[in-house]
Amino acid sequence: MMLKSLRASMLAVLAMLSSVHALLADTVLNEVRIERHKAVRMRDGVVLYADVYMPATPGRYPTIVTRTPYGVQRDGVHQTMIKFAQRGYAVVVQDVRGRYESDGKWEPFRDEAKDGYDTIEWAAAQPFSNGKVATQGGSYLGHNQWQAASLNPPHLVAAFPSLASTNIYANWITMGGAFRLSFNYGWGVVRMPNRIMLPQYWHTEAFTPEELKYANILMHLPLQDGDLQSAGAVVPHYRDWIKHESYDEYWKAISDEERFDKIKVPTYVSGGWFDIFVMGTINGYVGMKNKGATPEARKGARMIIGPWGHGPSQKFGDVDFTAAAYVDQFETELSFFDYHLKGIRNAIETDKPVRLFYMGVNQWRAETDWPIPGTQFKELYLGGENANSVRGKGTLSFDKPTKATTDTYRYDPQSPVPTTGGNNCCGTPTPAGPRDQRPLEQREDVLVYTSAFLEKPVTIAGPVKMKLHAATDGRDTDWMVKLVDVHPDGFAMPVSEGIIRAKFRKGLDKMKLLTPNQVYEYEIEMTGTANVFRPGHRIRVDITSSNFPQFDRNPNTGEPLGTSTKTRIAQQTVHHGGAKLSHIVLPVVTDLSQN
Numbered sequence: 001m002m003l004k005s006l007r008a009s010m011l012a013v014l015a016m017l018s019s020v021h022a023l024l025a026d027t028v029l030n031e032v033r034i035e036r037h038k039a040v041r042m043r044d045g046v047v048l049y050a051d052v053y054m055p056a057t058p059g060r061y062p063t064i065v066t067r068t069p070y071g072v073q074r075d076g077v078h079q080t081m082i083k084f085a086q087r088g089y090a091v092v093v094q095d096v097r098g099r100y101e102s103d104g105k106w107e108p109f110r111d112e113a114k115d116g117y118d119t120i121e122w123a124a125a126q127p128f129s130n131g132k133v134a135t136q137g138g139s140y141l142g143h144n145q146w147q148a149a150s151l152n153p154p155h156l157v158a159a160f161p162s163l164a165s166t167n168i169y170a171n172w173i174t175m176g177g178a179f180r181l182s183f184n185y186g187w188g189v190v191r192m193p194n195r196i197m198l199p200q201y202w203h204t205e206a207f208t209p210e211e212l213k214y215a216n217i218l219m220h221l222p223l224q225d226g227d228l229q230s231a232g233a234v235v236p237h238y239r240d241w242i243k244h245e246s247y248d249e250y251w252k253a254i255s256d257e258e259r260f261d262k263i264k265v266p267t268y269v270s271g272g273w274f275d276i277f278v279m280g281t282i283n284g285y286v287g288m289k290n291k292g293a294t295p296e297a298r299k300g301a302r303m304i305i306g307p308w309g310h311g312p313s314q315k316f317g318d319v320d321f322t323a324a325a326y327v328d329q330f331e332t333e334l335s336f337f338d339y340h341l342k343g344i345r346n347a348i349e350t351d352k353p354v355r356l357f358y359m360g361v362n363q364w365r366a367e368t369d370w371p372i373p374g375t376q377f378k379e380l381y382l383g384g385e386n387a388n389s390v391r392g393k394g395t396l397s398f399d400k401p402t403k404a405t406t407d408t409y410r411y412d413p414q415s416p417v418p419t420t421g422g423n424n425c426c427g428t429p430t431p432a433g434p435r436d437q438r439p440l441e442q443r444e445d446v447l448v449y450t451s452a453f454l455e456k457p458v459t460i461a462g463p464v465k466m467k468l469h470a471a472t473d474g475r476d477t478d479w480m481v482k483l484v485d486v487h488p489d490g491f492a493m494p495v496s497e498g499i500i501r502a503k504f505r506k507g508l509d510k511m512k513l514l515t516p517n518q519v520y521e522y523e524i525e526m527t528g529t530a531n532v533f534r535p536g537h538r539i540r541v542d543i544t545s546s547n548f549p550q551f552d553r554n555p556n557t558g559e560p561l562g563t564s565t566k567t568r569i570a571q572q573t574v575h576h577g578g579a580k581l582s583h584i585v586l587p588v589v590t591d592l593s594q595n
Contacts, residue, residue, distance in 0.1 A: 029086035030557045032054035033406045046104040050094035054083040060130040061090040062341035068145045069099045088365035090128040116148025124155035137253045138162035146256035149263045158340035159288045165280035169251035177504030182553040214429045218549040225564035245561035247508040260287035266300025268336045272308030274433045276425035303357040322362045358403025360498040360532030370464040380581040382576035394449035404578025409445045413553040413567035416546035437492035451539040461530035462587030464496045468522045469580035475513040475558030484540035496524030
């Protein structure tokens with residue numbers, strides 16, 4: 001008892017010191033100076049340019065490196081970097097190769113590992129640095145951090161990759177092998193081409209000819225020359241993404257998930273349940289916790305996920321998650337950097353490594369790992385009959401249905417199910433997040449399976465997957481699945497989604513076309529989540545074959561990605577009950593009231 005009391009007292013003192021440090025950080029701030037356009041020479045001679053923010057008083061400071069393709073002068077960059085400098089950090093903000101002020105050729109993803117390494121080592125050798133370097137930034141900037149960390153720069157101490165992919169193929173370019181059309185096109189062609197767009201393609205959506213509006217361009221076939229529709233020229237990286245449609249060596253060469261065992265430093269990942277890169281966030285934590293190259297890297301892995309899209313918020317989609325949902329990203333990062341670069345003891349040392357926001361009850365809970373120890377993976381079975389639309393009689397139950405049944409629908413790529421919420425992202429024509437699914441559930445090409453009203457809460461947190469027995473009359477097709485929380489008033493809130501391109505059923509690096517009308521068992525990985533299905537709510541699973549334009553339309557022809565100029569209508573059959581028990585697997589955890 002004495003040891004426990006002593007430990008509790010020590011933790012209380014640490015918490016108090018942490019509070020005092022936070023207070024001082026807010027009140028005693030350094031004056032800041034900025035050095036512009038600093039040349040940083042890469043190993044191949046190409047010069048990249050950076051701005052450096054630092055305290056005005058000369059000295060050697062712990063250093064943060066941020067590498068961006070969006071411009072060091074982008075709105076919001078100054079404010080964040082000044083805040084770090086005010087608190088005693090030197091910050092190097094650099095345009096990546098071929099973007100804005102930096103020289104070289106812009107080719108997304110391909111040069112970030114070695115350029116990141118060289119920049120970190122350059123920063124550590126500068127008179128403003130004490131030799132301890134961390135990396136910072138989200139989205140593409142987070143990818144840059146993973147890439148550099150995998151090469152082990154000697155002076156890298158820690159990394160904070162937020163909202164970041166860890167496998168560009170598997171959790172950026174595709175999901176389950178299905179091409180993320182609206183994001184890949186909107187980011188890779190419209191926003192980040194390798195050349196200046198021709199004047200005739202300078203349009204805003206409001207003043208664009210109908211045929212050049214975004215939604216219509218995305219309907220263009222074949223996909224492989226879609227860049228000509230908006231950029232007016234070939235965009236090589238976009239065409240490469242289409243050409244390499246499976247997880248081949250082109251993608252493995254830049255996959256962080258192939259190299260977690262080479263990363264030696266602690267990492268903190270931050271993400272949102274509705275962010276397009278949430279699987280990268282989760283894989284980053286799990287990969288480092290289990291495979292990090294050193295005990296410090298494994299022990300130092302941290303993760304926070306809120307009910308957000310591409311950054312913290314209170315309200316997202318159709319749902320206000322209350323003020324509790326918003327987290328100050330800067331303060332989270334500052335605590336992490338203070339601990340690892342300055343040796344300041346704070347909550348990073350004492351808190352559990354995983355912090356999750358549970359939707360449904362709008363509460364945070366700290367966890368010891370992911371998946372959460374003690375998770376019960378429970379199977380929720382499809383049942384009933386005539387599940388077409390919400391008017392049908394599709395059911396969900398934890399009891400195995402004994403009667404073998406099928407549901408059928410017609411998937412027409414010329415009339416795809418439109419993207420409505422979910423894990424989409426910036427720059428796309430369809431808003432992401434928890435948006436009401438009822439308009440989609442009126443369609444006959446959406447199968448809807450719904451549980452009875454819940455008498456007790458069902459609390460889930462962790463990975464979700466679908467085991468689906470299904471057949472199609474062609475050589476390839478898609479299967480799209482959503483897990484939905486149906487509120488008492490009928491609001492149908494999606495909490496997890498997943499898709500598989502049928503020819504990737506044996507693995508993302510193993511393409512094999514189907515035998516028409518043969519029943520296959522598909523295991524569909526869905527986005528991780530944390531949600532409490534409350535009493536009076538119902539659990540629902542929606543199944544269809546399209547989610548456009550978030551994903552490209554599978555033409556059902558079996559042709560290589562991007563080459564089809566025509567589509568065919570597919571007849572789809574889902575089997576459930578009896579020997580073919582189609583079911584969703586839910587990660588059920590203890591109710592929050594039991595903590």
